[in-house]
Amino acid sequence: EADIYQTPRYLVIGTGKKITLECSQTMGHDKMYWYQQDPGMELHLIHYSYGVNSTEKGDLSSESTVSRIRTEHFPLTLESARPSHTSQYLCASSDPRGNQPQHFGDGTRLSIL
Amino acid sequence: SQQGEEDPQALSIQEGENATMNCSYKTSINNLQWYRQNSGRGLVHLILIRSNEREKHSGRLRVTLDTSKKSSSLLITASRAADTASYFCAGSGGSNYKLTFGKGTLLTVNP
Numbered sequence: 001e002a003d004i005y006q007t008p009r010y011l012v013i014g015t016g017k018k019i020t021l022e023c024s025q026t027m028g029h030d031k032m033y034w035y036q037q038d039p040g041m042e043l044h045l046i047h048y049s050y051g052v053n054s055t056e057k058g059d060l061s062s063e064s065t066v067s068r069i070r071t072e073h074f075p076l077t078l079e080s081a082r083p084s085h086t087s088q089y090l091c092a093s094s095d096p097r098g099n100q101p102q103h104f105g106d107g108t109r110l111s112i113l
Numbered sequence: 114s115q116q117g118e119e120d121p122q123a124l125s126i127q128e129g130e131n132a133t134m135n136c137s138y139k140t141s142i143n144n145l146q147w148y149r150q151n152s153g154r155g156l157v158h159l160i161l162i163r164s165n166e167r168e169k170h171s172g173r174l175r176v177t178l179d180t181s182k183k184s185s186s187l188l189i190t191a192s193r194a195a196d197t198a199s200y201f202c203a204g205s206g207g208s209n210y211k212l213t214f215g216k217g218t219l220l221t222v223n224p
Contacts, residue, residue, distance in 0.1 A: 006155075035214075040199075040217075040219075041216060041217075042201070042214045042215055042216045042217060043156075043201070043203075043214040044214075045211060045212070045213075048211070050209075058211075059211075059213070090155055090156070092155075092156075098143060098210050099143060099144050099161065099163055099205070099210070100161075100210075101146060101158035101161055102146075102156075102158065102212060103158065104148075104155035104156040104157070105155050106153075106154050106155045107153075107154070107155050109153075
């Protein structure tokens with residue numbers, strides 16, 4: 001399995017709280033991604049990065065923000081959590097060359113009460 | 114726009130049987146990838162087939178790609194209970210090779 005880690009695995013928290021989901025990889029990959037996945041559904045890309053200081057919004061609009069200060073670290077932040085943010089968030093990374101697979105973490109299952 | 118659409122949505126078979134899942138996509142791709150997701154876990158990459166390839170094998174997996182029909186299939190031979198998972202296809206397109214996922218096929222292999 002790939003060396004990409006997400007914390008926490010599960011988070012149940014009240015409305016209005018600030019949340020940061022952590023994602024780290026030890027493969028030295030330049031490309032990193034955040035996906036949102038509801039149960040039994042497809043993954044939607046919400047953010048991606050091609051390297052340090054590079055961040056882009058994905059195909060699905062999200063109120064979350066990301067930062068990429070170090071190659072190995074790509075945290076996602078929600079400034080004020082709402083019940084509509086309840087979902088699973090998956091982080092992935094890949095080699096920058098074309099035609100390369102993505103390596104996924106085990107995800108953070110987020111529940112906002 | 115959705116790049117991958119799997120068929121069937123759910124498939125239940127007996128151990129030892131073969132499982133075939135199909136995927137259709139809408140726009141041109143650089144490659145098509147298949148992933149497996151066990152319940153509560155992240156995705157695991159299974160196989161990647163480039164747009165200029167027609168068939169690829171990896172162990173018990175066989176993937177085909179028909180770019181004229183914009184479709185792909187994943188065959189798992191001699192299935193095992195441990196193959197029980199959701200299987201997703203994802204099309205990689207454009208100059209940035211971003212992936213767009215389908216809704217997935219839930220495969221259940223009964224012992």
